[in-house]
Amino acid sequence: MAEPATGDGRILRAVNLFYEENPFPGFDPNKYRTREDLDRQASWWAHKLDAEIPFDADVLDAGCGTGQLACFLGLKGRRVMGVDYSQHSLDLAATVRDRLHLDTVHFQRENLLELSLPDRSFDYVFCNGVLHHTSDPYGGFKDLVRITRPGGFVIIGLYNKFGRLMLHVRRRVVRLQMKFDKNARDKALEKQLVKLEDDSEKRRTWWADQYEHPHESVHTVDETLDWFRRNGVKYVSSFPKAELFSSSEVEKIFRPRRSNRLFSSRAAHLLVQLAWIVTQNGGGGYYVMVGQRTE
Numbered sequence: 001m002a003e004p005a006t007g008d009g010r011i012l013r014a015v016n017l018f019y020e021e022n023p024f025p026g027f028d029p030n031k032y033r034t035r036e037d038l039d040r041q042a043s044w045w046a047h048k049l050d051a052e053i054p055f056d057a058d059v060l061d062a063g064c065g066t067g068q069l070a071c072f073l074g075l076k077g078r079r080v081m082g083v084d085y086s087q088h089s090l091d092l093a094a095t096v097r098d099r100l101h102l103d104t105v106h107f108q109r110e111n112l113l114e115l116s117l118p119d120r121s122f123d124y125v126f127c128n129g130v131l132h133h134t135s136d137p138y139g140g141f142k143d144l145v146r147i148t149r150p151g152g153f154v155i156i157g158l159y160n161k162f163g164r165l166m167l168h169v170r171r172r173v174v175r176l177q178m179k180f181d182k183n184a185r186d187k188a189l190e191k192q193l194v195k196l197e198d199d200s201e202k203r204r205t206w207w208a209d210q211y212e213h214p215h216e217s218v219h220t221v222d223e224t225l226d227w228f229r230r231n232g233v234k235y236v237s238s239f240p241k242a243e244l245f246s247s248s249e250v251e252k253i254f255r256p257r258r259s260n261r262l263f264s265s266r267a268a269h270l271l272v273q274l275a276w277i278v279t280q281n282g283g284g285g286y287y288v289m290v291g292q293r294t295e
């Protein structure tokens with residue numbers, strides 16, 4: 001695949017080199033020997049998606065990394081396509097797919113900023129933790145909307161400008177601690193919200209992803225809502241909740257959230273995101289916005 005010769009190509013190359021060395025979320029392939037293994041190790045979020053997405057849906061995981069989500073969603077026969085620019089990640093994904101005979105799951109090498117996929121071809125388009133590692137997050141988003149069917153959903157996971165603040169501080173502190181304490185790295189990893197268990201490969205790639213990444217950008221709730229508005233996408237929900245005074249109960253992912261206008265205003269979003277400085281710091285300030293294409 002030809003790489004862009006522009007300055008933007010430098011980011012693509014640096015990020016790609018990084019993921020060829022640190023496929024994400026790396027895993028020990030021996031842990032995925034059966035379909036039950038895949039089911040057991042899927043996150044609560046993946047299980048929630050599985051409960052809400054119809055089995056006959058066309059699903060895209062854009063920037064699928066090592067493909068666990070794509071394979072998991074394919075367990076019940078959904079047609080799932082996973083695309084990524086890292087060949088190493090795609091090879092790992094295909095190993096699990098082939099071993100478990102997931103015939104409706106396909107992987108393909110693609111640059112998210114130059115997708116070759118046809119217009120209006122997917123009902124659910126996921127892009128988890130990818131756009132903020134590209135040179136043009138908004139351009140990438142627009143293309144994801146292009147390939148979503150009207151009525152279909154676009155699900156975008158990004159680093160939040162506020163929620164990620166503490167990680168920037170922690171990076172400096174941990175680097176300093178590492179000079180004196182050989183366990184400083186492990187202690188920092190324990191503070192992540194994700195379960196890293198005893199999978200050393202998963203721990204290694206998480207560390208690299210959070211502490212050694214060559215390129216990342218940060219975004220806000222209203223910036224994402226603006227992307228939605230400009231591209232005929234209706235806001236459905238967000239995780240964590242972006243609305244002020246919302247209940248802590250986890251609601252359905254694809255059911256439009258009702259909220260008082262005041263509690264979902266820009267000012268309300270700002271207050272909520274300020275709280276994320278503390279509450280989302282363990283997860284690196286990651287937030288997910290769900291939208292539905294209307295036209």
Ligand SMILES: C[S@@+](CC[C@H](N)C(=O)[O-])C[C@H]1O[C@@H](n2cnc3c(N)ncnc32)[C@H](O)[C@@H]1O
Pocket residue numbers: 012015016019024025062063064065066083084085086089110111112113127128129130133134209
């Ligand atoms: C943090 S990982 C996320 C993987 C997966 N979505 C997840 O949530 O576990 C970011 C992924 O984006 C991919 N990526 C980064 N830039 C890309 C681009 N321009 N085109 C396609 N994939 C890209 C990387 O190769 C990597 O696998």
